[in-house]
Structure formats: C-alpha cells, structure tokens
Amino acid sequence: MLNLFKRKSKDTESSPREVHIAKDFLDPFFEASRALPAIEFRNVYLAFDDKVVLDNVSFKVRQGETKIILGRSGSGKSTLIRLVLGLLKPDQGEILIDGEDITYLTEAEMMDVREKIGMVFQEGALFDSLPVYDNVAYRLHENKLPEDMVEDQVRQMLAFVDLEDAIDKMPAELSGGMRRRVGIARALVGDPRIVLFDEPTAGLDPPTARTICELAIKLRDIRDASSIFVTHEMKNLEYLCSEYAIVDDEGNVVLEDEGERMCIINTEVIMLHEGKIIFSGKDEQLRASEDKYIQRFLSGKIEVE
Amino acid sequence: MNPIKKFLFELQETSFLIFYAFVRLFRKPRYIAESIRQMDEIGVGSLPIILLTGFFTGAVLTLQSFDTLASYGGQNETGRLVAYTLVRELGPVLTALMVAGRIGSAISAELGAMVVSQQIDAMRALGTDPYRKLVAPRVIALILMLPLLTVAADLFGIIGGGVVANGLFGLDYNVFITSARNGIATEDIIGGVIKPLFFGLIVGSVSCYKGLSTKGGTVGVGRSTTSAVVVSSIVVIIADFFLARALQHLLD
Numbered sequence: 079m080l081n082l083f084k085r086k087s088k089d090t091e092s093s094p095r096e097v098h099i100a101k102d103f104l105d106p107f108f109e110a111s112r113a114l115p116a117i118e119f120r121n122v123y124l125a126f127d128d129k130v131v132l133d134n135v136s137f138k139v140r141q142g143e144t145k146i147i148l149g150r151s152g153s154g155k156s157t158l159i160r161l162v163l164g165l166l167k168p169d170q171g172e173i174l175i176d177g178e179d180i181t182y183l184t185e186a187e188m189m190d191v192r193e194k195i196g197m198v199f200q201e202g203a204l205f206d207s208l209p210v211y212d213n214v215a216y217r218l219h220e221n222k223l224p225e226d227m228v229e230d231q232v233r234q235m236l237a238f239v240d241l242e243d244a245i246d247k248m249p250a251e252l253s254g255g256m257r258r259r260v261g262i263a264r265a266l267v268g269d270p271r272i273v274l275f276d277e278p279t280a281g282l283d284p285p286t287a288r289t290i291c292e293l294a295i296k297l298r299d300i301r302d303a304s305s306i307f308v309t310h311e312m313k314n315l316e317y318l319c320s321e322y323a324i325v326d327d328e329g330n331v332v333l334e335d336e337g338e339r340m341c342i343i344n345t346e347v348i349m350l351h352e353g354k355i356i357f358s359g360k361d362e363q364l365r366a367s368e369d370k371y372i373q374r375f376l377s378g379k380i381e382v383e
Numbered sequence: 384m385n386p387i388k389k390f391l392f393e394l395q396e397t398s399f400l401i402f403y404a405f406v407r408l409f410r411k412p413r414y415i416a417e418s419i420r421q422m423d424e425i426g427v428g429s430l431p432i433i434l435l436t437g438f439f440t441g442a443v444l445t446l447q448s449f450d451t452l453a454s455y456g457g458q459n460e461t462g463r464l465v466a467y468t469l470v471r472e473l474g475p476v477l478t479a480l481m482v483a484g485r486i487g488s489a490i491s492a493e494l495g496a497m498v499v500s501q502q503i504d505a506m507r508a509l510g511t512d513p514y515r516k517l518v519a520p521r522v523i524a525l526i527l528m529l530p531l532l533t534v535a536a537d538l539f540g541i542i543g544g545g546v547v548a549n550g551l552f553g554l555d556y557n558v559f560i561t562s563a564r565n566g567i568a569t570e571d572i573i574g575g576v577i578k579p580l581f582f583g584l585i586v587g588s589v590s591c592y593k594g595l596s597t598k599g600g601t602v603g604v605g606r607s608t609t610s611a612v613v614v615s616s617i618v619v620i621i622a623d624f625f626l627a628r629a630l631q632h633l634l635d
Contacts, residue, residue: 163508189510197508203501217509220412264509 114177116141116272116304117162122171124157131157132168133353139306141271142344144298146315147308148364148375149350155308156200158350159274162306163197164188175272196265196273200280202257204249204264210236211245214264235263239293255286262293273297273305279314291317296331298344299323312376319345319361349375397592401584404519404591407512418520425486425521426528433532434539436481440473441465441540445547449554458552462559463566465544466537470567470575474537476623479582482529483615487590490521491611494594495604503595513595522587529583530576537575570634578626582619589615 115138124132131154139145149155160166161173164180172181180191204213212219214235218228236242239259249257258278265273275294279287291314297303299322307318320336336342347364349357349372357364357372364372384392444465452458494517497503503513541563548554593611597603 160504163504165504165507185507185512189512192508192510195508197505199501199505199508201500203505205502205505206496206500216511220509220511 114141115139115174116143116176117145117306118172118174118177119158119161120172120174122161122168122173124154124161124166124168124170130353132161135171135350135353135355137348137355137358139272139304140344141304142298142302144294144305144307144318144345146318146345146347146361147306147350148310148315148347150310150375153350154353155310155350156276159197159276159306159308162272162274163192163195193268194271196268196270198258198261198265198273198275198278200276200278201254202249202261204257204260206249208249209245210241210247210249210252210260213249213260214267216264217268231267232263235267236260238266239263240289255282255289258282258286258290259293262290266297269301271303273303275305275307275309277308277310279309279311284313287311287313288317292323292333294318295321295333296323300325300331315347315361315364319347393592396596397588400514400518400592400595401522401588403514404522404588407515407519408523412515414516414520417516418523421520421524422528425482425524426531429482429485429528429532430535432481432485433478433536436477437469437474437536437539438543440477440536441469441543441545442547444468444473444540445544446551449548449552453552458554459558460562460566461548461552461554462541462544462561462563466541466563467566467571469537469540469544470571472623472627474540475533475575475578475582476619478529478533478536479579479586479619480616482525482532482583483586483590483612483619486525487586487611487615488608490587490590491594491597492604492608494591495597495607498595498597499600499604518587518591518595521591522584525583525587526580527583529579529586533575533579574627574630574634577630578623581622581626585618585622586615589618 117139119135119137122132122135123130135154135158137145147155147158157166161168162175164183164185168181172179174180175191175194178191180188183191204210205216208216211232214232215228218231232245233242236245239262241256241259241263244252244256244260249260252260262278273294278290278294282290294305294307295318298305298318307314309315319342321333322336322342323331323333326332345361346359347357347361348355349364351371356369357367365376367373445461448464449458449461452461452464494503497506497517503517506513506516545556545559545563548559549556590611593607593614597607599606
C-alpha cells in the first residue's frame with residue numbers, strides 16, 4: 079500500500095488522515111497508551127573519565143512525535159541515542175521507555191526493550207559478512223520466524239526504501255546512500271514503535287539525504303512511530319518541520335507542505351551544546367531565538383568564543 | 384592508568400568475558416551452526432600449517448640430536464627422544480602458538496573491525512548478544528579443535544623425525560618406531576591433550592577480549608590484533624610451565 083511516491087501541491091482536497099485521527103481518539107485504550115511518553119530522560123548525567131558528555135539532560139518524546147536533536151559534532155548527540163538503546167548506561171538520572179525505567183536493566187532484560195526500538199546507525203553499520211537480504215532479515219532470523227514470512231517482510235521493507243534490486247548484493251557493493259537505506263530497512267523490520275536516527279544523512283548527496291528525510295516523514299505520519307533524529311544539517315530540520323505525508327484517495331503516499339490545511343505539531347527541536355540542552359521547542363521558535371549561539375549555528379558561523 | 388592497574392583491569396575483563404561466554408552456553412539461543420563454521424575455519428583451516436610445523440619440528444629434532452645420541456651409542460633411542468619431546472611439550476605449545484598467530488589475529492581483527500564500524504552496537508541494538516553469537520562459538524571451537532590439531536602435529540612430527548633418521552642417518556624405521564612407542568606412556572598423551580584445552584581457552588578469550596575492546600578506528604584494529612597475538616602467545620608459554628608442573632603432580 080505504501081508504494082508510489084508523488085508530490086502534491088497544497089490545494090488538493092481533504093485527506094483521509096484526518097478521519098483516521100478522529101477514529102483513533104474514540105478508542106479508550108488509544109488515549110491511555112498515548113499518555114505515556116515513548117522516551118523520557120530525567121536529569122541524565124554522563125561523563126567519560128573527566129569529560130562531561132551529558133549534563134543534567136531532561137526531555138520527553140511523546141508517542142508519535144519526532145524529536146530533532148541538533149548540535150555540533152561532539153556535543154553528545156550520538157551518546158544520547160546510545161543511552162536510549164542501553165548500549166551505554168548513564169552515571170546519574172533515569173531513562174524511561176514507554177514508562178518503563180531502563181536505567182538499571184541488565185543486558186539480558188534490555189534485549190526485550192530493544193525489540194521495540196529500531197536504530198539507524200551513522201554509516202549504516204551493516205554486517206559485512208551477510209548479503210543485504212540477511213542483513214534486513216537479521217532480527218527475524220534471530221527470532222526464528224518461518225522463512226516465507228521473513229522473505230515477505232524483507233521484500234516489503236526493501237520496497238519501502240526503494241532498494242528491491244539490491245537484495246542479493248553484499249554491503250561492500252553498495253554506495254553510501256544505499257547502505258544507509260538498507261540500514262533503515264533493517265531498523266524498521268518488525269515494525270518498531272520507536273526509531274532512532276543517528277546522523278542518517280551525514281556525508282550523503284542532497285537528493286539522497288532528502289530521500290532519507292522523506293522516509294523519516296513517512297514513518298512519523300503514516301506509521302505513527304516515535305523517533306529521535308540526530309543531525310547537524312539544517313536542511314533536514316527544514317524538511318521534517320515543514321512537510322507531512324498523507325495517503326491520498328488512490329492510496330498513494332504523498333508529501334505536502336505545512337500550510338493552511340495542516341500544521342505539523344508533532345515535531346520538536348532540541349539543541350545540545352557541551353552536553354546541555356540550550357533550546358527546546360518548535361522550529362519557528364528556534365529560528366526566532368535571540369540566543370547568540372543558536373543564531374550562529376543556524377547561519378553557519380559558529381566560531382563562538 | 385598505571386601498568387599494574389591496567390594489567391589487573393584487563394585480567395578482570397578477560398575473566399568476565401570467559402564467564403559470560405560460558406554462562407550463556409547453558410541457555411538458549413545457542414549458535415550451533417556458527418560454532419561448527421568456526422570449527423571448520425579454525426580446525427580444518429589450520430591443518431596444513433600445523434602439519435608442516437609438526438613435520439619439520441620432528442625432522443629438525445632428529446637432525447640436531449642424532450649425532451649427540453650416537454656419540455653415547457644411543458642412536459637407536461632417537462624415536463624415544465622425538466616422541467617424548469613432541470607429545471609432552473613441543474606439540475601442544477607450537478600448535479597453540481601457530482593457532483594464536485593464524486586464528487587469534489583473525490578473530491581480533493574481525494571483531495575489532497566490527498566494533499569500529501559499529502556492527503557490534505548494531506548487533507546489540509537488534510537484540511543479539513555478541514558474547515553468545517560471536518565469542519562463545521569461537522572460544523568453544525578453539526577449545527575443541529586445539530587438542531585435535533595437537534595430535535595431528537605430534538603424529539606428523541614423529542613421521543618427520545623418522546623420515547630424517549632413515550633418510551639422512553640410515554636408521555631403520557622399525558627401530559625408530561619401536562623406541563618412539565617405548566618412549567611415551569599413556570600419561571604423556573593425556574597430558575599432551577589436556578594442555579591444548581587450556582591453550583584454546585587462552586587464545587580464544589584473549590583474542591576476543593582484545594577484539595571487542597578495540598578503540599580508535601583502523602589504527603586501533605591493528606593495535607589490538609598485534610596485542611592479541613603477543614599476549615596470547617606469552618600467556619600460552621607461561622601457562623605451559625604451570626600446567627606442566629600441575630600435570631606432573633597429577634599424572635606421574
């Protein structure tokens with residue numbers, strides 16, 4: 079169903095998505111599960127030796143929300159994402175996933191939490207020794223699903239990232255952008271409710287970067303996944319905060335610009351600087367901010383004293 | 384960190400790694416297919432170099448000792464000397480050193496490259512325990528394959544010794560083999576097979592630990608590969624002394 083991808087202008091007729099939302103809110107269980115944030119950081123503090131990486135960081139990612147985390151390289155963005163997965167443990171503070179405190183879970187207990195989370199790594203982090211098919215199917219193979227089901231899901235996922243042709247290739251044969259997209263497909267198999275993007279567009283050409291942002295938008299609006307999108311590229315912020323995906327009358331997924339008909343309310347920006355959150359809010363507020371550091375970051379002149 | 388602290392830290396971490404890998408053997412999921420693949424790679428793959436090493440070690444033992452033995456009139460005991468030395472000492476240690484060079488380096492380079500390219504993180508993120516999937520099969524394969532390789536090395540060493548004794552010094556094959564059989568007792572063979580079990584554990588755990596603790600990109604991979612081979616070789620040689628002493632105590 080999520081096939082053909084066309085862009086539409088603002089003045090198309092009413093979208094079926096609004097109907098969906100109305101229906102969802104009638105379901106009593108729906109609201110209850112909505113109340114818990116998907117990810118919550120409470121006063122998280124982390125230091126490597128004597129270098130403070132995250133200093134008293136608190137924020138929430140609501141269900142279905144996308145949090146964009148901005149910041150310069152080395153500001154603790156990737157570390158923050160590793161904390162969500164439990165690959166690292168904080169020195170102080172708590173991290174909650176769907177209301178469950180994961181801070182003190184053991185590695186074995188963490189495995190169940192990780193089932194809910196898909197992670198897209200910076201360079202894709204594909205397993206070199208396995209072809210694309212086995213990479214994408216990794217989680218399903220580990221769960222010992224029957225092979226015909228695995229193949230269905232893998233083909234569907236590769237279609238989602240538009241890479242059906244690469245199914246038998248080895249990771250070494252793929253370009254950087256393709257590897258990244260296979261990484262996305264692998265992260266999305268099993269339909270995780272939470273998706274983490276660690277600089278998914280770094281080092282990619284603008285059209286490929288745009289494709290990846292479109293995937294993130296579709297994920298947010300069509301699949302209703304909660305996500306953290308770590309980036310330092312302002313273009314990504316612009317795409318994610320100004321466009322949304324809907325299913326049109328023919329069942330195709332289309333992107334529309336934010337405007338009179340619909341305003342994006344489920345994407346917020348956090349800015350990290352030296353391990354602290356220095357901004358949290360909407361993209362419009364970010365642009366309107368009078369903070370000198372933020373202004374310099376946005377304009378690209380970041381040689382702060 | 385000062386060197387002593389660093390050493391103790393690494394010892395602790397390697398012990399934990401061994402512990403984790405073994406605890407996980409008793410609970411599912413186990414990666415049996417992966418273990419068999421590793422056994423093929425480690426055992427069958429190392430066979431040619433182990434056979435060559437064994438053969439020429441036996442050959443050179445005969446070459447160097449024949450004249451000395453002959454000066455005492457003991458040339459008929461060459462087989463005994465070669466068999467005894469190989470089965471008790473040289474077979475296990477040389478096999479372990481060759482495997483440390485060939486397999487230890489490969490393991491730490493592979494795991495190290497997986498660490499720097501975030502594949503280990505990705506594996507954990509996808510809900511697989513790297514100790515279970517990567518460490519346990521390799522350590523188990525090494526523990527099981529090393530005694531077998533040692534036996535093959537011993538055998539080829541005795542053959543090599545016999546060939547040289549016959550070809551260069553004109554000693555009859557029957558004399559050589561009879562003295563070799565008289566030279567080794569069952570305890571020697573048992574001792575010679577117990578040692579490589581421990582050497583397999585040492586090479587496997589040191590290489591996996593070094594690989595998984597890789598830091599600092601491709602340079603780090605090189606560094607951890609080197610230190611995996613160096614550390615496991617040295618530990619094998621040191622452990623050999625203590626094992627030999629313990630086995631003397633237990634078996635003789």
